[in-house]
Amino acid sequence: MISCDEAAVICSKTQYREAGFWERLQLRMHLLICKTCPSFSRKNRQLSNLCDQAVIKTLSSEEKSRLKKRLQSTSSEDA
Amino acid sequence: MESEGGQKTLNPEAWVDRYADYLYNYAISRVGDENIAKDILQDTFVAALQASKSFKGNAAERTWLVAILKHKIIDHYRRSNSQKAKAEVPLGSEFDPSGEGNPLQRQIADPESTRENDPIENSELGLAIQNCLSQIPQNHARAFSLKTIEHWTTEDICKELNISPSNLWVMVHRARTALMECLNTQWFKNN
Secondary structure (H helix, E strand, C coil): CCCHHHHHHHHHHHCCCCCCHHHHHHHHHHHHHCCCHHHHHHHHHHHHHHHHHCCCCCCCHHHHHHHHHHHHHHHHHHC | CECHHHCECCCHHHHHHHHHHHHHHHHHHHHCCHHHHHHHHHHHHHHHHHCHHHCCCCCCHHHHHHHHHHHHHHHHHHHHHCCCCCCCCCCCCCCCCCCCCCHHHHHHHCHHHCCCHHHHHHHHHHHHHHHHHCCCCHHHHHHHHHHHHCCCCHHHHHHHHCCCHHHHHHHHHHHHHHHHHHHHHHHCCCC
8 A cells, every 4th residue: 555645746646647557546545545635635636727727937948048148247247 | 045044145146047937927917028028027137136235135035036026117117108207216225125115116016906807816826836936946846847837748857857757756746735835825725
């Protein structure tokens, strides 16, 4: 039988549909007998919904390195 | 970064990795345009760097950067509202970081004054998530973000971060647990 910690990691993995058959089975069994993990599992699902719903933009890594270069040149101007 | 004993110093090298996405989303939620937001973000970092000597350490680094960002957003609106107005808001002591001091600041700090409810709530949610991510270990935040927000494949992330899949899942899981904690009261329905 897997531990709560292991179950929790698998639970996070299932949020991305990337847990294998065996892992999902172990998680199911764990959720049947565990008192605390089902509520974690519910919250984890809610978090996935929140993430889908959220409007989040990210800067590309090129844009980030451009920003870093800009900052470096600014700080050497000051020095 | 905050060092021991309440003595706070700035760490400009880490700003982009740690705060750029949060500040960028903040700016988008206020100006509604990604390109303008990028310009404002760059101006903010440059201004912060130039003003870093005056950082008094009485605010957290992030709060301080957000305060400067708000200034830059106000400057943007000043410029676009009136060509005559050349006045820039000085980065001096009269600036009130709580955003309550001056009416223009207050207006910008309150997104509901100008926009409809639903998209705002979703972008506020996005901001809340970014905000939480800027407070957790950076490698966890990055793993989470690549997987959840940018939808990279597990294989690509492992290559990029040079970690094993099981490592990645533990990091993603830690980030999720921290997010649940951090977002808790405001966004989760109790059940």
